[in-house]
Amino acid sequence: MYAEVAGFYARQMRRLDEGDAEGWAATFTEDAVCRLSTRLEAMRGREELIAGARAAATAIEAAGELRRHMTGMFEIEERPGGFLHVRANTIVYATAASGASRVHQVCTCTDTLVRGTKGGRELLVKDRWIVVDGT
Template sequence: MSITADFASLTELHSLVQHFYAHQMHHLDERRFEEYAATFTEDGEFQHSPGVEPARGRAGIVDELVRFHKKFDGDPVRRRHWFNQTALDPRPDGTVRSTVYALVVTVRPGGKPEISPSCTVHDVLVLDGGRPALKSRTISHDQVF
């Protein structure tokens, strides 16, 4: 798929990316970390929290997600990542810069949903055979100024 600035192509691209994000967040929320990491390029980079070094490569991303989620072991928490306000910027080099507002909703049995954190997600996507893949993802947390 050629990425151009005409409205029809941007609409098609936006739909493709939204579909990609939906499946990607389902993988993450269900703790299917290998499937989540497979949405990145082989050399993809993922930085999800302030002060944490980026994970590099699919195996590194899986390792980081396993490490991060250990704090939920024994906790019946459900986490849901909500992406909205997706702004896409096709670049001359063929990549697509994506900026997304994200909320992470956390709920425990019998409890009320809590939103934490509120974030901005900065992605660089490439199209591989017409399918999106993440080259990099950096997440900024709104509570960190």
């Protein structure tokens, strides 16, 4: 199960890092909720997730940076009803056009994952709570 969850986050974060807002949002349920400690309002549903990811990609491009999410240290608990409760840490690196990299932020992410409809093999985020260190 650890390898499956780690693979899910690797694919999900790569989509976000590559600016694939639609592909990233497709890793959430249609009615998912995503809350960040740096935002006043939660993003609800895939359309809001797409809009949020697009806005982030635009801001990152305007800053002349690349961002890379390195997610690990997974704590995985199976819950009744087939849910997975996952807690992980993410370090977000920002790389300037000059090639200089820095830590942009460090986060703790707590997710509820569910099985999708593709034969029960696909994981999807139902609920996400991201706490950015220092907020």
